Amino acid sequence: MPALSLTRSLEIAVSRSGRDERIDAQKEKRSFEDSDSNSTQDLEAGDVNLDRKESLVRERSREVEDSNLVWWDGDDDPANPMNWSATKKWTNICVMSMITFLTPLASSMFAPGVSQVMDEFNNTNELLAALVVSIYVLGLAFGPLVLAPLSEVYGRLIIYSICNILYVIFTVACAVSTNMDMLIVFRFLAGCMGSAPLAIGGGTIADLFPVHQRGLALSFYTLGPICGPVVGPVAGGFLSQAKGWRSNPQSGAITIAQSLFMRETYAVTILARKTIRLQKATGNKNLRSKLDTGIPPRDILIHAIVRPTKMTLLSPINILLSAASAFIYGILYLLLTTFPLVFEQTYGFSVSISGLSYIGLGIGNIAGTLIFTCTSDRYIRRQASRGKLKPEDRLPVLLISSPVIAAGLFWYGWSAQAHTHWIVPIIGSALVGAGNMCFFMPVMGYLVDAFTEYAASALAANTVLRSIGGALLPLAGRSVYARLQFGWGNSLLGFLALGFFPATVGLYRFGERIRVRYPVKL
Template sequence: MELDDKAPETDRIASPQTPSSLASTRRNSHIGQGDLEKALSNHEDKDVAATAVQRVDPDIVDWDGPDDKENPLNWPAKQKWANIGLLSAITLLTPFGSSMFAPGVPQVMRDFHSDSEDLASFVVSVYVLGYAFGPLVIAPMSELYGRVYVYHVNTFLFMVFSLACGRSTSLSMLIVFRFLAGVAGSCPLTVGSGSIADTFRQDQRGKVMSIWTFPILFGPSLGPVVGSYLSEAAGWQWNFYLLTILTALLLLLAIVIQRETYPPVILERKAKRLRKETGNPKLRSALKSTKTPKQLFLLSVVRPTKMLVLSPIVFGLSLYIAVVYGYLYLLFTTMTFVFHDQYGISASNIGLVYLGIGLGQFIGLLLFGAYSDKLLRKLAKGGEMKPEYRLPLLWPGAIMVPVGLILYGWTAQYKVHWIVPILGTTLLGAGMIGAFMPIGTYLVDAYTIYAASAMAANTVLRSLGGAFLPLAGRDMYNALGLGWGNSLLAFIALGISPMIWFFLKYGEKIRTHPKFQLNL
């Protein structure tokens, strides 16, 4: 069941300890008959309407008032930030692992006696393909069994598959385990925003989301820096051994520190405890769904695909991000060869060239954080803060991405001083943030109750772009050269940019049109 994260804050009654206190709770609840009838007649979500009925039921278990310490929103700041700090560390580790291996690819190809350029690219990007499939299973599992179990299981699997990558004895074996590591590694990227929503109130989430988002974006840029030195000094296998060691340490910390934050699971545990204490088998959670676990799972799996296929806005914006994300990983899989062949940079130092993208991402994140909410308030002019007011910030990114690609491609082809193509990648990194952040924020604002599904749909298409577009990189550069090859990518980015204007002008009409009001 999809639940509004504000529900625990607005419709609280004292949790029962005995049947008599339950009856008293019912009499004193601020949910009156009129509110109940309104909920039943107006609310489109039958599960939430059923919850409204249950909340005047004396057998319902809810929070012990607005200050209940079991409610993650009321946890002490130290406990909240311990959870978020650990989550951010795990979130950094999995994108870090996506690209850390890139500088070691030439060693892998020599060890496994392969000269296939397609396989050299795919062994890196197949990890991101796992990101496309993982969320479809991981997201519904977190709604059925809670966040913590899903985090622990997938962190353990990520550790196992990373170790298996390092112990691989063939290229096909390495590709399979890279894919599985990507599936497990998608967990913190999929569930993290939900954990933040569980723990922080709406007016506090912007800052926390920025802190949590940065590792997702910076991790892939930092990975090759470490990987280049490690591969040169100890061999490509140690990229995976280091990941295994770091993951094991974080898993141990998580088992000790991390706590469940998902309200339906917490209340269900409370109801189970009270059933045992009171002997009343009828006690049940206020957030318990009327659907069976199988129905919930199938509904959650289908919803992202349904939104992606049937919503023009979700599909269009996800396609735009998929192209930009694909460019990022195309560069990750080719920059090692470009800077080694064109500039003679050694294998041990080649990872430093990726820092240009990371610097651009950091600059873009700072600029977006500084202007996004200000622009929203300015355009709203004291009125409704429409989701479409997030989209104008797409324009700077739509300009920086093609400019960065052209600058990088032509200066690298003519061997202009290495700092100039690096500046091109910096523009690309900033432009990528200019695409990611406005679209991500828009999807959360536009599909509030189904924001997780909208983001999952976005992640699926984005990850497919990141997995398959890089496969064309080496062949494209061989056929067109670095200059025209990157110019082609720039022209494609410019060609799809008019959709920004289209959604700015017609996005609200499309979003609110009855034809596109999906029955989710």
């Protein structure tokens, strides 16, 4: 028993000693972990403080940077064209619309006097007779390729001013031309300069009006390119017979009105000028416009010149609209150049009276304008109230354009071939005019809404192909009528116009999906 007790006592002592050692080891371990934890917390606290300091530095840097950005002085800044008074806005729109009306007017005012030109210069080439009218429209095609990009670099106003002055000079040069070559060259240059409002007018409207207020302004603007070529022959017929083909009036008065009443509307240019003023006043050379991309003007200009071409070639929507616009505008000018053929030869009208045959197109244009004006903005506001607003909401009126144009061409062609009363083909031409406006007004409105910042380039891209169609298709007009006569010749055009109807329906229904799927990097 004593031996067992001694052994038991030794085991207990050893057990206690081991337990005490384990306890001491665990205490040391906890102590080390606590120490390590405190060290980690200190390091993390240091990191947090460092992040806070870096964040504060970034915030202060942003504040300094923001303080150097030049922007409007509040939402109601009167310098912002969107905040201009209605009088100031509509003064700019009216002057611009008058210029837009006069420059296409000159393209067709010349038409009734072509026979006088050919007689004076001893030329009987019918193709050249059509070219001397359509070469002006070819100038309208090439001008926007340069003028629209220049307006996005240097502003709208300077482009209007320079082009109006040069337009008057080249138009006077046409009036004093001494041979056919000189006349054709100066008509081309006049067309290039006259294209300024066609190239940048849509951009001016986007500068001045929000999307739900653009319909009426677009109506005034679009009347020019469509009604100008129609009104021109009415005046040109009487002027040519009374005073000769050299007597066409110039647009000097409108040029003066433009210089007196129009103001710069492009926000990028306005803010750039404001930045320069503030830099001079404060001595702070770090000030820069909020819209300044930091890209040199030369590079901006190169990109801007390329932009219309990219829109034309890479955007499926622009390809469709440009092709359709070229054809529809070509039909308009084909009618304009062949009306004398129809009404002078078939109905025996004189040169002056034949100009009155264009009134049907003019009445149709007014009717189409009223249809668009009375429906477009109202529909846009309703869609906006539902939260569903999109650029394609400009297009419902477009859907009726192709059938109306086709019906007008059938009516005009077969009535002229049947030698019915002269009022019957003129009524048919009125339908063509109404269809034209129902086509071009929605298209221009859509391009402005879809490419607001680059509206000038979008319209320029459309104007280029549209004007090429207006220049080239009329060259085939006389030969088409010679082979197919007025009935089947116009029916052919009508069937082609109907071919665009499915495309317009597809654009209205799937346009948004196509835009999103095939964006153009501008």
